[in-house]
Amino acid sequence: MAAVRWSHPGTWLLFSLLVAPHIHVVVSLEPITTGFTIVAAMALTGYLSSEIYCGWLSECCQVNKPFDSTALEDDLTEKLFGQHLAHEMIYKSLTKFLSNENPRKPLALILYGRTGTGKNLVSKIITENVFDLGEKSKFVHLFVSTLHFPHDNLITTYKDQLQSWIRGNSSECARSIFIFDEMEKLHPGIIDAIKPFLDHSNNINGVSYRKAIFIFISNAGGDLISRMMPLIFNSGKCREDLKLKDVEDELYDDLYNNRNSGFWHSGLIEKNLIDYFVPFLPLEFRHVMKCVLAELRLRGLHKDERLAYRVAIEMTYVPKDTKLFSDKGCKTVAAKLDLIL
Template identity: 70%
Template sequence: MAAIRGSGPGTRLLFSLLALPLLQVAVCLEPITMGITIAAVSAFTGYVSFPDFYCGRLVECCRVDKPFNNTALQNDLKEKLFGQHLAQEVIFRAVTGFISNENPKKPLALSLHGWTGTGKNFVSKIIVENLYDLGMQSKFVHLFVSTVHFPHNSLIPLYKDQLQSWIRGNTSSCARSVFIFDEMDKMHPGLIDAIKPFLDYYEHIDGVSYRKAIFIFLSNAGGELINRRVLEFWKEGKRREDLELKDVENVLSVGLFNNINSGFWHSSLIEKNLIDYFVPFLPLEFVHVKKCVLAEMRHRGYEEDKDLAHQVAKEMTYSPKEERLFSDKGCKTVPAKLSLHL
C-alpha cells in the first residue's frame, strides 16, 4: 500500500475514515486496551483527542482540570433566576472562586434558605449543569432527600454510618463530587454532624482529600426570618435590591442553630464555622412571578403573552394578608397554573 502523504483537510478526513474501524473495535475492549487503542489511533491521525473522545463520548469522566466557564454560570444565574440578587452574587463569587482555586483549604459548603418556590433547587441544578454536562444525572452529583433517605428517627446511627460511607466512597472516585442535601428542615437533629470531618480543614482523611468537593444544603428553615427582614425593608421605603448579605446572614445562622426544626440545631457545622455561606432566598413578588410565567411559556415553546402572564400571576396567593406582597408558593405552582390556561 502506497504511503499516504499530506496534511490537508482531505488527508485528515481519510485518516479519520481509516481509524474509524479501530475506534469501533476499541469500544468493545476493556478500559486499558481501549485506552491504548484510542491513544494509538490518536497518534496516527492527529485527529482524535484521547481525553475528549474517551470522556466525552464513551464514558463520563471526573476531570478536575476541565476549564470552568465563569461567564456561562453568571449568565444562567442572571437570566434564569428571578428576584434573587443576593443569591446571584454570592453563589457566582463562591463557586467561581472555589473552582479557580487549585488548592482550596476545605470543601465548599453552601446553605440555601428561603420559602418554597424561591429557587433553591433551581440554583443547585444551575450549579451542577455548569460543572457537568449531564447535570443532575451525572454520577458525580449525589442528591439526598431527608424524607426519602433518612425517614426513621430510630435508625440515625445507621444513617450516619451510611452517609460517611457514601461520601467517602464517592469522593475517592471523584474529588469534585457534589453532594446536595434537600429538605434539611426535615432532617433529624444531629444527623448532619456525621459529615463534619469531611467539611473541616483536613488535608487528608485515611488517604482521601475532600477539599475539592462541594456540599449544598437546601432548607425552608429561616424563610420567616428572611421574609420579615425584607418586609421591614419595604416598610422603611427601601428597595429589596438594597438588601445586603450582612443584613440577613448572621441572624439566619443564629436562627438555624437554635431552631430544632432546621436540621442544623446545635450543629457542629455552624458552631465550627464550616458552612461558608448562608444564602438567603428572598420571597418573590408579583413582578417576579410574572417573569416565571413568561419563562415557562418559552420553555414550552409558546410565544410570550404578557397579558396571560399577568392573569396567571394574579391567581397566586400572596401574604401578609394586608399587603399581599409575597407569593406564598413562589413560582413553584406556576407550571400547573399555566397549564389550566393553555
C-alpha cells in the same frame, strides 16, 4: 479466583489487543460489534484521546476542567429572578472555588428561604456548570431527608452509611457534589456525621475532600425572612438595596437555634465549616411574571405578557392585608400554566 469466560467475541479481541499483542488473532465479528470493541480497546491503550473517551464512551471526573464563569453568570441572569443576594453570592463563591487549583477545604453552601424561591433551581444551575450531565451526572449525589433518613431510631446507621457513601464517592471523583434537600425535616444531629469531611484537612485515610462541593437546602428561615422584609421596606429601603449584613445575624441565629432547621446546635455552624449562608427572599408579583415567561420560553412558546399576567394573578399572595409576596414562590407556575393553556 473465578475462571475467565470469553462470553463475547469482542471480549477476546480486546484481550488480544491489550494483553497479547504478539499473538495474531482472527475472529469473525459483526461490523458494529467490531467498531465498538476497537474503540474501547483504543481508549484503554491510549490511542483514543481522553476528550473523545470522556465525552462519548463514559463520563469522566475531569477535576481540572476549566471553569466558565461567564456561562454561570448567564444562567443565573436568565433563570433566577428576584434573588440579587443569592445571585451575587453563588457567582462569587463558585467562581472563586472552582478557579482555585488547591482549595483549603470543600465548598459548603446553605441555601435557605421559603419554598419556590429558587433554591433547587440554583442547585441545578451549579451542577450543570460543573458537570456536562448536570444533576444526571454520576458524580452528583442527592439526599432527600424524608426519603433517605426517614426513621429517627436509625440515626446511628444513617450516620455510618452517610460517611461511607461520601468517602467512597469522593475517592472516585474529588470534584463530587453532595446535595442535601429538605434539611428542615432532617433529624437534628445526623448532618454532623459529615463534619470531618468539611474541615481543613489535606486528606482523611488517603482521601482528599477539598475539591468537593456540599449544598444544603432548607425551607428554614423562610418565615423569618418574610417577616423581616416589610420592616426593611418600611425603613425606606427597596429590595435591591438589601445587603447580606442587613439580615444575616438574625438568620444565622435562627438556623442554629431552631430545632426544625436541620442545623440545630450543629457542629457545622459552630465550627464555622459553612462557607456561605445564602438567603432566598420571598418573590413578588413581578418576579412570578418573569417565572411564567421563563416557563413559556422553556416550552418553546412565544413570549406572551398577557398570558403571564393571567397565570401570575392566579397565584396566592401573603400577608392578607398587603399581598406583597407569592405564598409558594414560583413552585406552582408550571401547573397553573397547564390549567390556563
